[in-house]
Amino acid sequence: MSATINENYLLLQNSYLFAEIARRVDEFQGENPDKDIIRMGIGDVTKPLSPSVIKAFKDAVDEMADPDKFRGYGPEQGYSFLAEAIIKNDFEPLNISLDIDEVFISDGAKCDTGNIQEIFDLDNIVAVTDPVYPVYVDTNVMAGRTGHALDNGKYDGLVYLPCTEENGFIPSLPETPVDLIYLCFPNNPTGTTLTTSQLAEFVKYAKENHSIILFDAAYEKFITEDDVPHSIYEIEGAKEVAIEFRSFSKTAGFTGTRCAYTIVPKELKVHDSEGKLQSLNNLWNRRQTTKFNGVSYPIQKAAEATYSSSGKAEINENIEYYLENAKAIRDSLVKIGLNVYGGINSPYIWIKTPNDMKSWDFFDLLLNKANIVGTPGAGFGPSGEGYLRLTAFNTLENTKEAMDRISKLSF
Amino acid sequence: MSATINENYLLLQNSYLFAEIARRVDEFQGENPDKDIIRMGIGDVTKPLSPSVIKAFKDAVDEMADPDKFRGYGPEQGYSFLAEAIIKNDFEPLNISLDIDEVFISDGAKCDTGNIQEIFDLDNIVAVTDPVYPVYVDTNVMAGRTGHALDNGKYDGLVYLPCTEENGFIPSLPETPVDLIYLCFPNNPTGTTLTTSQLAEFVKYAKENHSIILFDAAYEKFITEDDVPHSIYEIEGAKEVAIEFRSFSKTAGFTGTRCAYTIVPKELKVHDSEGKLQSLNNLWNRRQTTKFNGVSYPIQKAAEATYSSSGKAEINENIEYYLENAKAIRDSLVKIGLNVYGGINSPYIWIKTPNDMKSWDFFDLLLNKANIVGTPGAGFGPSGEGYLRLTAFNTLENTKEAMDRISKLSF
Structure with missing residues (x-):
């Protein structure tokens, strides 16, 4: 007899999406310490808890x-x-x-x-x-x-x-x-x-x-x-x-x-x-x-x-802020001719990569040329290949700056 | 095809220990609304969080x-x-x-x-x-x-x-x-x-x-x-x-x-x-x-x-308080001739029921005659039959009152 593990765990794909993103971002930042990276990858909020909360x-x-x-x-x-x-x-x-x-x-x-x-x-x-x-x-x-x-x-x-x-x-x-x-x-x-x-x-x-x-x-x-x-x-x-x-x-x-x-x-x-x-x-x-x-x-x-009534008002304000960011992202990307989805009822914007680029190639391009971190769509499943996700959870200022940078790229 | 449940759940014994205790206590309190019940059953603390925390x-x-x-x-x-x-x-x-x-x-x-x-x-x-x-x-x-x-x-x-x-x-x-x-x-x-x-x-x-x-x-x-x-x-x-x-x-x-x-x-x-x-x-x-x-x-x-140094001191004080309760319980019960275990390195006191009573009978006796809630040992497994657990998490005052009540019982 001997204790044995749940070997189903061994079926899991090893490279976890966000760990690989972090690795590439760290590598880039290490080589380019002066670059101001704007993170629009992980879906984490940035607004503090509201006063009523x-x-x-x-x-x-x-x-x-x-x-x-x-x-x-x-x-x-x-x-x-x-x-x-x-x-x-x-x-x-x-x-x-x-x-x-x-x-x-x-x-x-x-x-x-x-x-x-x-x-x-x-x-x-x-x-x-x-x-x-x-x-x-x-x-x-x-x-x-x-x-x-x-x-x-x-x-x-x-x-x-x-x-x-x-x-x-x-x-x-x-x-x-x-x-x-x-x-x-x-x-x-x-x-x-x-x-x-x-x-x-x-x-x-x-x-x-x-x-x-x-x-x-x-x-x-x-x-x-x-x-x-x-x-x-x-x-x-x-x-x-x-x-x-x-x-x-x-x-x-x-x-x-x-x-x-x-x-x-x-x-x-x-x-x-x-x-x-x-x-x-x-x-x-x-x-x-x-x-x-x-x-x-x-x-x-x-x-x-x-x-509470104050709580609801504060939270709606935060959500509207994020949705405004989402709109800024959508508008900018549509303007430069990208096919863009989501961002209307969601803080997530799903971008079809230009020229049928692979998700990770577009991720690298955004990181290297515009210092923006997105999430490669392929990380969410095979049908995500050829897409990239941006989130609207950064500040409006950073979001606009990110869009300015992307708009200057040529695909 | 049809969704099916994890039928291992159906193997679980239905009457959950603490739910059955709560039922008996509620029933007793309903019939005896004037009785002041002292709860020494569930292992929940009573001291508030300490100032440093x-x-x-x-x-x-x-x-x-x-x-x-x-x-x-x-x-x-x-x-x-x-x-x-x-x-x-x-x-x-x-x-x-x-x-x-x-x-x-x-x-x-x-x-x-x-x-x-x-x-x-x-x-x-x-x-x-x-x-x-x-x-x-x-x-x-x-x-x-x-x-x-x-x-x-x-x-x-x-x-x-x-x-x-x-x-x-x-x-x-x-x-x-x-x-x-x-x-x-x-x-x-x-x-x-x-x-x-x-x-x-x-x-x-x-x-x-x-x-x-x-x-x-x-x-x-x-x-x-x-x-x-x-x-x-x-x-x-x-x-x-x-x-x-x-x-x-x-x-x-x-x-x-x-x-x-x-x-x-x-x-x-x-x-x-x-x-x-x-x-x-x-x-x-x-x-x-x-x-x-x-x-x-x-x-x-x-x-x-x-x-922190203040946090440690505050917490030690609380633990010493509970251990003092445990000692009060031990001392009282030993004095009336019960076989008592634990309570020295633990907030739990494990009592051998008098006269080989069943755990639930002793539970009922304590509830009905002394208005004290313990936990029947049998609820923790077959070798717990013939025992009852008391906890030291109540106030010292209540703990002493509970011991006074038990000491007046005759087994």
Whole structure:
């Protein structure tokens, strides 16, 4: 006998996208210490936490100093004050009613979208869009739901739904049966969206095929257009087929503060092998109560403050700022003749590389000639080849400077 | 095709220990609204966060309000300022040297001890002490490393190492080969400890049998006696066979604040099926970077403050307070002739029930006759039958009142 490792981990592709980007940027900066690099790669916010959030955060820390108000272990699912604020502000305006115990507060949508696969059998066939947020893929590889990485950049056993210029970044329904479908709209990395009727097609597919949709709505607050659903539960019947993930990271600047939540409707049920209906809400509750101890109390109070009237106003202002950056990027790049997507309902701008350049070649060109860091589209999946992602999270000043630099390049 | 659930979840015993306790307490309180119940069941702290911790926490929140100091995504492994403080304060005094990248900061030892099994193959044979912290067992059940629950309260396929009065709560080495061994010392729930030479036996076993020890040292700060190891790495060679878990929860009152850490030494390597050595440090790093986004920055600053000279003094004072409670409990119960264990290097007191009462009967007796809530030992495993756990986390006043009440009972 001997302890043995989970060898599924060995199937993972070694070079992690952002590590390789960091390596190339460090190398360039080392050789060019005087160059002022503008980073528009990683999707991290730059605006500080808003005043209302800060106040609630500090007040709650003060409570933790007071023997009469101190909070020890909280509910693993999160405090009801926050779940109630979430339901009231994020769902009731959409005419979606939820119970408090359908809301699971966590320390991140990355954790939740990574952990959710645990409640499903290893035999489920998984579909992802391509390009895709790598966490959906990697966590299924680690669990053993895929085979080896293939030469075409895909994992054996995973179903890829391409999103490209050719199909307007609207994934087709799976052509072979799938059980779990990860969808992220507004999309990371392309910044594109589905209309209500396009998303309804997936809900219909899931109902007909007894599939579950894992819907990542982390960028919902950036939606500006009318016919873009803010929640999958705007689609009738979606509660029977979908789990939704949301986050305070990009909306309220919580990337370093950590708070998110996941909706698992009680209508969501699956037959077990004995034909008995099992509630995914119960399973996720069991997963969270067994492996998680809830989000820090002061952070939940800080998150609650994002729903106060002052908090909402402050956060909207930040989002408008980022969207203004996105518009500046779009306008500049369109002007020099590039094909540009996203950036209207999203902080992400997805650029078709000029002259069919490879993603990494365009990355190197931007780094070397304009000292701008983007993210090579190929890093998000094979259909991302020939694209590059820029984010709108830098300052407006830096964003404009970056666009000036790009505009002076000739492709 | 149809989405299917992870049916290992269905193997879990339904009635969760603390939920059943809460139900009985609520029922009693409902029928006896005038009774003043003293809760000594769940292991949650009651002392507020200490002044140094609060100050660092709030200062860090202020940084999050400042555009120049704001922190977005941090390292998934935690900030080096905290890892450095951990190494310097928790390990260097024990003559244990660690590198920063052997320290993984997280939001809880429950999460880490629950998640660690993911990096191991499903075929590993798992050993736990009995009684045991349920998370070790449940997370392996959920992963599929066990069979069904048996009538004797054990799971098929798990190896149980009994800890009882008869063996002085010193688990024997496994009699059949095992690959992963969960050890928690000072122990939850018994409050008992292993001496250095007793723990060294396990390290020797692990080396000889190529097993890995998962060592939970969450209660290390409560150690008062000399020959009790604070870290498993005090045992020579343990870095080659052990992962250690620590937490700020019970020591610094972080149960509602959330911070912990796990040590995965680089010496810890396992052969894969092709005979290649694989580093568990690499695997855990991959797990954490893929599924976790790091601990909130202000919380890491708060945790760092526990290592300042004022922070240390404040925290020691709290621990001494809890240990004084533990002593009061021990002394009172010994005086009335009960067999009592733990409570010397631990906030937990493990009581042999009088007259061979069943755990739940003694629980009911204490609740009904003395209005005291304990935790039935049977809830921690079959060898916990006939015991009950009390915790020292209440106020000294309540603790003394509780002991007065118990002392008036006749068994």
